[in-house]
Amino acid sequence: xxxxxxxxxxxxxxxxxxxxxxxxxxxxxxxxxxxxxxxxxxxxxxxxxxxxxxxxxxxxxxxxxxxxxxxxxxxxxxxxxxxxxxxxxxxxxxxxxxxxxxxxxxxxxxxxxxxxxxxxxxxxxxxxxxxxxxxxxxxxxxxxxxxxxxxxxxxxxxxxxxxxxxxxxxxxxxxxxxxxxxxxxxxxxxxxxxxxxxxxxxxxxxxxxxxxxx
Numbered sequence: 001x002x003x004x005x006x007x008x009x010x011x012x013x014x015x016x017x018x019x020x021x022x023x024x025x026x027x028x029x030x031x032x033x034x035x036x037x038x039x040x041x042x043x044x045x046x047x048x049x050x051x052x053x054x055x056x057x058x059x060x061x062x063x064x065x066x067x068x069x070x071x072x073x074x075x076x077x078x079x080x081x082x083x084x085x086x087x088x089x090x091x092x093x094x095x096x097x098x099x100x101x102x103x104x105x106x107x108x109x110x111x112x113x114x115x116x117x118x119x120x121x122x123x124x125x126x127x128x129x130x131x132x133x134x135x136x137x138x139x140x141x142x143x144x145x146x147x148x149x150x151x152x153x154x155x156x157x158x159x160x161x162x163x164x165x166x167x168x169x170x171x172x173x174x175x176x177x178x179x180x181x182x183x184x185x186x187x188x189x190x191x192x193x194x195x196x197x198x199x200x201x202x203x204x205x206x207x208x209x210x211x212x213x214x
Contacts, residue, residue, distance in 0.1 A: 018077070019084035020053040024118070028202070029059045032117065032148055035199060035207050036060060039144055044112030045070060047138070049102055049131060050119035054082030058089045060115075068093050070111065072100035103130035106138065113144040120149055120184065121166075124175040129187055136191030136212065145193055145210040148201065151181045159204040184208065 040046065043066050048057050051071035061069040071082045071094065082097040098107055102119070103126045114135050120128050135145045150162050162178060169176040185195050188210050197209040 018080035020081040025055040047111035054085035074101040139212040141214040147208040
C-alpha cells in the first residue's frame with residue numbers, strides 16, 4: 001500500500017512545542033536518501049518544497065552534512081513543526097524554514113537542487129505547475145528537481161491500493177488526486193526540466209528525477 005497522509009501525531013522531546021510527527025516519513029526516508037546520495041551535488045543549497053513536519057530535512061541533513069538545507073512550507077503550523085525539529089537536532093546545515101507557496105512567487109532566487117516529497121497528489125494541480133515554474137527559474141543548468149510519491153502511468157497497471165487512495169483524496173478535496181506521470185513530465189518540460197530517471201520505490205511510489213536543461 002502507498003504512503004497515506006496520516007493524521008499528524010504530536011512530537012516529543014525538548015523542542016516538542018508545535019512539533020509534528022508523520023509516521024510515513026520514517027517509513028520512506030531511507031529509501032529516498034539512497035536515491036539522493038546518487039543524485040545530489042557534493043555541495044550547495046538544497047531547497048525542500050513542502051517540508052511538512054520537518055522530519056525529512058533533518059534526516060537528510062544529518063546524513064549529508066556537506067550540503068546546506070533550506071526547508072519550506074506554505075502552512076504556518078508546519079513551519080512551527082519544522083523549526084521545532086531544527087532546534088532539537090541542532091544541525092548547522094539546516095536553515096530556518098521559509099514560508100513558500102509553490103503556486104505563488106518564491107522567496108528564493110537560487111538553489112542547486114530542489115526536493116518535493118508527497119506534495120503533488122495532496123495539492124491542487126496549480127501547485128505542481130508552480131513547482132515546475134519555480135524550479136525552472138531557480139535551478140542552474142543540470143540542477144536537480146526530485147519528486148517522490150504515488151503516480152498513475154499510461155500502459156502500467158495501477159495498484160488497487162493506489163486507486164483507492166486516489167478516490168479517498170478526491171473525496172476529501174476534488175482538486176487533489178494522483179497525477180499522471182506523463183502530465184507531470186509535460187509540465188516540467190514546459191519550464192526547461194527534463195526527466196532523466198524514473199525509479200520504482202517501495203509501497204507503490206515513484207522517484208522522478210528531473211534536470212534543468214543546459
